[in-house]
Amino acid sequence: MMTTLVRFHIKNALRSRWLVAHFVLYLLITEGLLLASGASDKTLLSLINVVLLLVPLVGLVFGTIHQYNGREFTELLLTQPVRRSVLFGSLMAGVALPLVASFALGVFLPFAWHGGVTWYQGVRIGTLIGLGSVLTTTSVAAAFMVSTGQADRVRGIGTALGLWLIYAVLFDGAVLLMVTTLGQWPIEKALLGVMLLNPVDLSRLILLQVFDAAAMMGYTGAVFTRFFTSATGYLVAGAALVTWMVLPILAARHRFLRQDF
Amino acid sequence: MENVRKSFGDNQVLAGIDLQFQRGETTAIVGPNGAGKSTLIKCLLGLVRPDHGRLLIGGLNAQHNAAARRLVGYMPQHAEFPGGMTGRDMIRLVEELRQEDRAPDLSLVRTLGLGADLEQPFRTLSGGTRQKVSAVLASMFAPHVYVLDEPTAGLDPVAGAALKDHMAAERERGATTLLTSHVMADLEELADRVVFLLDGRIRFDGTMNELRELTGRERLERAIATLLEGDAA
Numbered sequence: 001m002m003t004t005l006v007r008f009h010i011k012n013a014l015r016s017r018w019l020v021a022h023f024v025l026y027l028l029i030t031e032g033l034l035l036a037s038g039a040s041d042k043t044l045l046s047l048i049n050v051v052l053l054l055v056p057l058v059g060l061v062f063g064t065i066h067q068y069n070g071r072e073f074t075e076l077l078l079t080q081p082v083r084r085s086v087l088f089g090s091l092m093a094g095v096a097l098p099l100v101a102s103f104a105l106g107v108f109l110p111f112a113w114h115g116g117v118t119w120y121q122g123v124r125i126g127t128l129i130g131l132g133s134v135l136t137t138t139s140v141a142a143a144f145m146v147s148t149g150q151a152d153r154v155r156g157i158g159t160a161l162g163l164w165l166i167y168a169v170l171f172d173g174a175v176l177l178m179v180t181t182l183g184q185w186p187i188e189k190a191l192l193g194v195m196l197l198n199p200v201d202l203s204r205l206i207l208l209q210v211f212d213a214a215a216m217m218g219y220t221g222a223v224f225t226r227f228f229t230s231a232t233g234y235l236v237a238g239a240a241l242v243t244w245m246v247l248p249i250l251a252a253r254h255r256f257l258r259q260d261f
Numbered sequence: 262m263e264n265v266r267k268s269f270g271d272n273q274v275l276a277g278i279d280l281q282f283q284r285g286e287t288t289a290i291v292g293p294n295g296a297g298k299s300t301l302i303k304c305l306l307g308l309v310r311p312d313h314g315r316l317l318i319g320g321l322n323a324q325h326n327a328a329a330r331r332l333v334g335y336m337p338q339h340a341e342f343p344g345g346m347t348g349r350d351m352i353r354l355v356e357e358l359r360q361e362d363r364a365p366d367l368s369l370v371r372t373l374g375l376g377a378d379l380e381q382p383f384r385t386l387s388g389g390t391r392q393k394v395s396a397v398l399a400s401m402f403a404p405h406v407y408v409l410d411e412p413t414a415g416l417d418p419v420a421g422a423a424l425k426d427h428m429a430a431e432r433e434r435g436a437t438t439l440l441t442s443h444v445m446a447d448l449e450e451l452a453d454r455v456v457f458l459l460d461g462r463i464r465f466d467g468t469m470n471e472l473r474e475l476t477g478r479e480r481l482e483r484a485i486a487t488l489l490e491g492d493a494a
Binding site for chain 2: 001004005008009011012013014015016070071072073075076077078079080081082083084258260261
């Protein structure tokens with residue numbers, strides 16, 4: 001039954017214009033950067049910044065709007081002999097999988113046709129696409145949480161935008177404030193803990209390590225490099241990313257199972 | 262339904278509803294906006310969880326029970342489907358979700374004149390055509406219970422009459438129907454029984470003739486207005 005519903009939602013997504021627009025957006029951004037700077041690390045670093053801003057924004061806003069627009073249809077499906085948990089899983093997959101696929105293709109294809117990608121760059125592009133996919137899933141799950149908890153569409157979309165602002169912009173501001181005011185204290189380890197609280201910053205840190213760009217972050221970067229290149233570091237970062245993907249899904253599922261439609 | 266109560270925050274929407282529906286009976290649920298009609302229907306469909314009380318369909322608990330939902334055909338007031346999909350896709354989906362061991366009855370497709378519209382994406386179809394698809398989906402496995410929320414809304418007179426004929430035939434088959442509509446002529450034509458809700462309570466429950474006798478009004482619209490005025494006084 002889950003397969004039937006996921007197939008249906010994906011078929012619908014493939015026929016819609018938003019998926020094409022999403023794919024074209026990343027294709028144009030990547031192609032534009034490649035034309036400007038070639039298949040270099042500089043291009044990839046610029047792409048990181050764009051991806052870390054855009055991916056959560058699209059996931060949150062699109063996921064929320066999609067849920068509000070499809071509310072009547074979700075109600076109709078709930079009157080069929082389908083378990084709520086199955087319907088939730090299919091709705092999540094029906095939004096997250098097409099978003100992940102169109103993002104991954106939009107980023108990968110320009111590199112593929114420009115050629116000249118080394119094995120190392122391939123790993124870096126793969127990591128970028130992988131972390132973008134995790135962020136997409138996390139933000140879609142957060143969008144589901146928002147839309148199931150808030151009946152008012154405008155407030156729901158406002159909340160989604162607020163979440164994006166906090167995680168993609170304000171959190172960094174708070175960290176910067178922490179560094180500048182407490183700079184004289186040994187706060188690097190505390191900073192590491194703080195970074196785990198935000199999937200966007202965690203992804204940025206991992207990407208900077210993979211891109212050997214942590215040096216740009218000075219002494220803090222050295223601490224991060226030491227941590228993230230250790231076995232414990234990999235384990236902690238991986239566990240934090242999985243938690244950031246699983247927890248919002250479980251929370252959204254919990255709400256969906258109890259929601260009055 | 263036994264003593265069904267539901268509140269949203271401080272707002273009590275259903276204040277202890279007791280109702281039983283007989284096989285082959287068509288019941289009109291009427292009342293002003295905010296009376297609790299939609300919540301009552303949604304409780305029965307498992308879309309809203311009552312705070313208290315019991316809802317059974319064919320002896321099965323209506324809440325979180327796929328087997329109970331297999332007995333129900335639901336036609337919502339506004340039929341909304343994914344824009345990229347077609348009526349044919351929806352029929353296939355419902356077929357796969359229901360997993361019935363019999364072929365679906367798609368006679369309504371011809372009766373309602375759907376034909377080629379079934380192959381068109383929903384985003385190109387009018388509200389009335391989407392409503393026709395919704396009627397086909399509700400009836401394709403001859404459910405024991407129909408829940409129809411404003412079923413003729415948006416339908417042209419020919420399709421509206423065809424749907425009412427279909428519902429009359431379904432009643433003869435033994436299907437139980439719960440119906441809400443603001444088109445009183447539809448209710449007069451289809452319903453055997455009227456349940457009048459006000460502020461989440463049943464204020465009248467009886468046959469059309471009993472309602473006419475009670476209010477001294479021949480037309481349903483007038484009779485309900487009289488009930489409302491009586492309540493206000």
